[in-house]
Amino acid sequence: MAAPYIQIGFCGRSIVKLCNASSTVFVARRTFLPKHVRPTLSAIAARKKKQKPAPPEPRSSYIEWNYPAELFAFSARLGESVDEPLLRRALTERSHMLQSQAERRRLGLPENEADSASNTELAERGSDIMTSYISGWLRSALPLLPEEGVQSVTSYLTSQQELNQLASGIGLKDIVLSEEYPPSEETMARCLRAFVAALAESSGEERAQLFVRDFVLARLATVDLTAVWQIEELLSVLSCRAVCSAQMSRCLRCLMCLIRCLFCLTCCLFCLTYRLFCLTYCLFCLTYRLFCLTYRLFCLTYRLFCLTYRLFCLTYRLFCAHESLSVLSDVLYLLSEPLSVLSDVLRRCGREPPEPRLLRSAGPGSLLAAYVVGVYSDRKLMGYAPGDSVSEATELAARAALNQLMGVSERSAPLDIRAERTLRHAPAAALAEWRPL
Amino acid sequence: MSFKHLFMKSSFVKAPIQNGIGRYVGQLQRITVKFCKEHSDSKGVRDFIENQVVDFAKQNPGIVVYLKPRRHRAPHVKLEYLNGETEILSAKCLSERELRQWLEVARGSSGEPVARLRKMQHTDRPSIQGVWTPWTNVPPQTNLETFPSEEGYRAPQREQTATEKLRELFARQQEQKQLTEETTGTS
Structure with missing residues (x-):
């Protein structure tokens, strides 16, 4: 702690001018601080500023930390009761287990059974419980949704990112036993899955399912189901494409790299010749007009070459940025697909193919053009949507029609999470065999 | 709360992890009471520890x-x-009582910094009608119209304005006045 500053009004280093209405008074001010304090403090501050910011300190490193109390409070907060050793195991990461084992070996202590357990198996079991419950629940809550939709919503809800948010929301971050701090997304998600399994083991599978319903399924309240499905599908297509084209793109990239190197080499040679020419030109400038002409021609060629080289470089960079351009076309195909999907579905149900019709339009050809397109089948309106252009509106209308058939349109009532539901474990119809009508 | 709170950030109503839709989780996770055993500043805190802290911990098992x-x-x-x-x-x-009251405030709080709420309600789905179009609130009888329709192409009929009403009233009054004068004159 710095010594308290004392200010006294006589004799000193600094002089402060106090302005009064009537007169000017000079007051001398002095702080009885040793001379070395200020430079020392400023030097310390400068050094601190130079250093990297300190890594975040785990809460468990504080003096006021009682791990059993924290574990008890964690289960009590969620309204559950879990056996403490089981809970401890669910929160022990493999990295922490290995670390503590190494520490014991170093200290020459005997192997402890409690120290040789990590949450890997529990996490797998928890993941199974979670996935089967969520998909069963979704099948019974949304009976018209095809299996692909059920799967993608399930995988969205049990994704690492979502589980990480949930885990940090219920206070897992401080009590996870892991080597790293702050714990990564993966660690948090794994611990949450393991907690579900631990809950199932200590208080029965029903309690675990209720936990999943109350915490994981409750996320559905703010999620647009149709958007989730589309996003997941896009991602899956992207990842599939990425795997397929990884090999090809790597080869292509090598080839392009090689060509680039060749270009570079040629460029250097050109440059050298150019310089030599320059020199020669300087020497024989006055006398050799013919040479001059040749030189100019050469210059032109050189510049053209440079331009080509730059263009190539640009293409190469673009190529590197979007590793496979073909992925884009896939996405576009998927976005323009709904009408064909709808026509397939209608054909399977014995209905007439979808017929998009322009219902309303305003300001065609202007910046604020608006069209409303409805999709009809058997003279019945299946769905309608507005759009900037007729093609966009058609596509959105087909999508709206599909959503309505699935029972997840934006007009449908919110899902009741607390309602009694019997789980349906048999998979729903796949999109290729889906008959909603 | 008014807009005069210049240094207070504004925000919308929100609940962490959809709290309360499935199950309610109290958001206060731990408290650390730091106090002096001798000084009179800590008198209320010491009293709180002596009389209430065990009950508080028992009533709130989720708070360490x-x-x-x-x-x-x-x-x-x-x-x-x-x-x-x-x-x-x-x-x-x-005092002991004040401290307990402040702890009650903290127990019910979400932990988000105090902010001016822009609205008292919030929804992630602002509209179930979808995107607004020029035809969102068009009267439905236009659907049954046969074209060309006389009604549709007529200039819009406007109501009588207040001034016009007054003028008419005045004219009627004048007329009546004249009539009464005439009747009295003849009689």
Whole structure:
């Protein structure tokens, strides 16, 4: 702690001018601080500023930390009761287990059974419980949704990112036993899955399912189901494409790299010749007009070459940025697909193919053009949507029609999470065999 | 709360992890009571510890309570929430009752920094009607119209304005007046 500053009004280093209405008074001010304090403090501050910011300190490193109390409070907060050793195991990461084992070996202590357990198996079991419950629940809550939709919503809800948010929301971050701090997304998600399994083991599978319903399924309240499905599908297509084209793109990239190197080499040679020419030109400038002409021609060629080289470089960079351009076309195909999907579905149900019709339009050809397109089948309106252009509106209308058939349109009532539901474990119809009508 | 709170951030109503839709989770996760065993500043905190802290911990099993005596320092209560926020409550010269009341405030709080709420309600789905189009609120009888329709192409009929009404009233009054004058004149 710095010594308290004392200010006294006589004799000193600094002089402060106090302005009064009537007169000017000079007051001398002095702080009885040793001379070395200020430079020392400023030097310390400068050094601190130079250093990297300190890594975040785990809460468990504080003096006021009682791990059993924290574990008890964690289960009590969620309204559950879990056996403490089981809970401890669910929160022990493999990295922490290995670390503590190494520490014991170093200290020459005997192997402890409690120290040789990590949450890997529990996490797998928890993941199974979670996935089967969520998909069963979704099948019974949304009976018209095809299996692909059920799967993608399930995988969205049990994704690492979502589980990480949930885990940090219920206070897992401080009590996870892991080597790293702050714990990564993966660690948090794994611990949450393991907690579900631990809950199932200590208080029965029903309690675990209720936990999943109350915490994981409750996320559905703010999620647009149709958007989730589309996003997941896009991602899956992207990842599939990425795997397929990884090999090809790597080869292509090598080839392009090689060509680039060749270009570079040629460029250097050109440059050298150019310089030599320059020199020669300087020497024989006055006398050799013919040479001059040749030189100019050469210059032109050189510049053209440079331009080509730059263009190539640009293409190469673009190529590197979007590793496979073909992925884009896939996405576009998927976005323009709904009408064909709808026509397939209608054909399977014995209905007439979808017929998009322009219902309303305003300001065609202007910046604020608006069209409303409805999709009809058997003279019945299946769905309608507005759009900037007729093609966009058609596509959105087909999508709206599909959503309505699935029972997840934006007009449908919110899902009741607390309602009694019997789980349906048999998979729903796949999109290729889906008959909603 | 008014717009005069210049230094207060604004925000919308929100609940962490959809709290309350499935199950309610109290957001205060632990408190650390720091106090002095001798100084009179900490009198209220000491009383609270003596009389109420055990009951408080029993009533709120989800909150971990730590007690940390520190010699000759002002008493504080550190409040830690589930969203990672920490708040330090100065308990200097607070009475036992006041401290308990402040803890009750913290117990019900979400841990988000105090902010001016822009609206008292919030929804992630602002409209179930979808995107607004020029035809969103068009009267439905236009659907049954046969074209060309006389009604549709007529200039819009407007109501009589107040001035016109007054003028008409005045004209009628004048007429009546004249009539009464005439009748009295003849009789």
